[in-house]
Amino acid sequence: MPVLSVERVSVTYRSKRGAVAALADVSVDVPSGEIVVALGASGCGKSTLLNVMAGFLKPTTGAVTVGGLPVTGPGTDRAVVFQDDALMPWLSAQDNVAFGLQMRGMGQAERRDAAREMLAQVGLEAFAGHAIHEMSGGMRQRVGLARALAVKPDFLLMDEPLGALDELTRERMQMLVLNLWQRSGKGIFLITHSIEEALFLATRLVLLSPRPGRIVQRYETGFARRFLAGEPVRAIKADPAFVAMREELSNAILAHEEEALAHVG
Amino acid sequence: MSADRGRSNALATLASLGAILALWWGVTASGLIAPLFLPGPSEVLLRLVDLARHGFVGASLLQHMAASLARVGLAMLFAVITAIPVGMAMGLYPRINAAIDPLIEFYRPVPPLAYLPLMVIWFGIGELTKILLIYLAIFAPLAIATASGVRRVDPGRIRAAQSLGANRDQIAWLVIFPSALPDILTGLRIALGVGWSTLVAAELVAATRGLGFMVQSASQMLVTDVVLAGIFVIALIALAIELVLRWVERRFAGWASAG
Numbered sequence: 001m002p003v004l005s006v007e008r009v010s011v012t013y014r015s016k017r018g019a020v021a022a023l024a025d026v027s028v029d030v031p032s033g034e035i036v037v038a039l040g041a042s043g044c045g046k047s048t049l050l051n052v053m054a055g056f057l058k059p060t061t062g063a064v065t066v067g068g069l070p071v072t073g074p075g076t077d078r079a080v081v082f083q084d085d086a087l088m089p090w091l092s093a094q095d096n097v098a099f100g101l102q103m104r105g106m107g108q109a110e111r112r113d114a115a116r117e118m119l120a121q122v123g124l125e126a127f128a129g130h131a132i133h134e135m136s137g138g139m140r141q142r143v144g145l146a147r148a149l150a151v152k153p154d155f156l157l158m159d160e161p162l163g164a165l166d167e168l169t170r171e172r173m174q175m176l177v178l179n180l181w182q183r184s185g186k187g188i189f190l191i192t193h194s195i196e197e198a199l200f201l202a203t204r205l206v207l208l209s210p211r212p213g214r215i216v217q218r219y220e221t222g223f224a225r226r227f228l229a230g231e232p233v234r235a236i237k238a239d240p241a242f243v244a245m246r247e248e249l250s251n252a253i254l255a256h257e258e259e260a261l262a263h264v265g
Numbered sequence: 266m267s268a269d270r271g272r273s274n275a276l277a278t279l280a281s282l283g284a285i286l287a288l289w290w291g292v293t294a295s296g297l298i299a300p301l302f303l304p305g306p307s308e309v310l311l312r313l314v315d316l317a318r319h320g321f322v323g324a325s326l327l328q329h330m331a332a333s334l335a336r337v338g339l340a341m342l343f344a345v346i347t348a349i350p351v352g353m354a355m356g357l358y359p360r361i362n363a364a365i366d367p368l369i370e371f372y373r374p375v376p377p378l379a380y381l382p383l384m385v386i387w388f389g390i391g392e393l394t395k396i397l398l399i400y401l402a403i404f405a406p407l408a409i410a411t412a413s414g415v416r417r418v419d420p421g422r423i424r425a426a427q428s429l430g431a432n433r434d435q436i437a438w439l440v441i442f443p444s445a446l447p448d449i450l451t452g453l454r455i456a457l458g459v460g461w462s463t464l465v466a467a468e469l470v471a472a473t474r475g476l477g478f479m480v481q482s483a484s485q486m487l488v489t490d491v492v493l494a495g496i497f498v499i500a501l502i503a504l505a506i507e508l509v510l511r512w513v514e515r516r517f518a519g520w521a522s523a524g
């Protein structure tokens with residue numbers, strides 16, 4: 001099974017106030033079967049990191065590889081789920097899910113069946129013909145997930161996919177992500193600014209700190225696997241180990257932010 | 266509440282139309298204004314029926330309408346075929362925009378009547394000049410609307426398509442074009458309004474048929490009721506075009522207003 005590798009990537013933007021380092025010397029591996037979550041406050045470069053991994057953005061130095069081969073641009077081996085869904089609003093839910101299959105020239109009947117099956121996996125089989133504007137934010141993100149999974153990628157890159165959802169929908173989506181992950185065994189890279197979400201979803205967690213964006217801590221966590229083993233979500237999130245780690249991460253983020261501010265000041 | 270408001274709005278529209286009609290009837294029936302200057306509503310209506318039956322200056326009303334609609338229709342067809350790809354290219358490539366935009370912005374504000382004489386010198390007094398004049402009037406607003414629609418496309422949508430394996434052409438025609446379609450259709454609606462109003466100017470030149478020609482020759486012969494009837498027909502067709510295009514917008518770009 002392949003590994004998506006970010007190797008010593010730096011990204012520098014040119015701005016009016018000179019060069020701005022969005023990412024400095026970031027290395028992270030996303031093996032198949034792992035959920036790597038990048039956690040950080042806004043401005044820590046986590047979206048930049050995802051854009052580099054997706055191939056939307058070329059790193060200033062360093063490289064991204066899949067199975068040892070360098071990434072030169074976007075590709076269906078690394079499907080992306082966007083924060084603002086980025087669906088095609090003139091297409092039905094089903095045609096949105098089938099979009100990637102249409103791009104590779106799959107016949108209409110075949111891709112309709114495939115899209116129906118993906119919609120069923122995210123619990124939207126009854127909404128295949130619905131227009132996007134008839135759906136709630138949570139449903140749109142499910143369509144986005146189904147669309148990404150439909151092209152059978154090796155990796156799923158998720159850019160704060162649950163950021164705009166309300167608390168209850170969010171938790172339901174977290175469970176859906178874990179169930180889909182278990183069924184597909186893909187490598188997932190997910191970014192979030194929610195500590196609880198990061199802890200619950202990650203098998204590996206990297207903590208990013210801003211100015212310049214860099215990885216300051218790495219953790220291995222087991223809460224996602226405990227959920228899949230059958231433990232209820234409420235019990236996991238109330239577990240003292242979960243709470244303690246949440247506090248630790250919270251303190252770490254604050255400490256690194258103060259350090260960064262002191263550095264600038 | 267809103268049904269009530271809708272009804273009272275409709276009432277206000279009917280009241281203002283009725284008042285104008287009553288005023289028109291009053292000043293003509295009382296002999297305050299001579300029929301040469303303003304024939305009464307009933308005369309204009311009768312003239313309209315007569316125009317439909319017997320025609321005017323060598324062609325029936327239907328033939329005049331067909332001639333005008335054919336000119337605008339052909340001009341629109343050519344404009345859609347050319348202005349939308351040009352507008353797409355302008356929106357996608359800043360360099361193409363830099364090359365073409367000044368040309369469009371140079372001729373767009375010039376009234377078509379001002380460059381009509383030049384086109385007669387270049388292209389003669391046949392159909393080509395008439396259609397070209399309307400075409401030019403439609404081209405500019407349509408190309409500009411297309412370009413701005415293309416520029417407003419959400420970059421996230423393009424990235425999504427890229428990561429789903431779409432190539433350049435697929436992104437252009439399956440993502441950017443449908444994204445810009447609401448703007449393109451609005452542009453087409455505005456452009457056709459401009460095109461239709463250029464019609465009369467185009468038909469001033471050696472036409473033998475067409476609504477603009479009919480009104481123009483009626484005015485020279487001081488047949489005021491034909492002038493008025495012709496103006497009403499021109500207005501009604503403009504309204505019909507507007508309504509059809511609004512339906513097209515709702516049908517093919519309804520998602521844009523549905524949010």
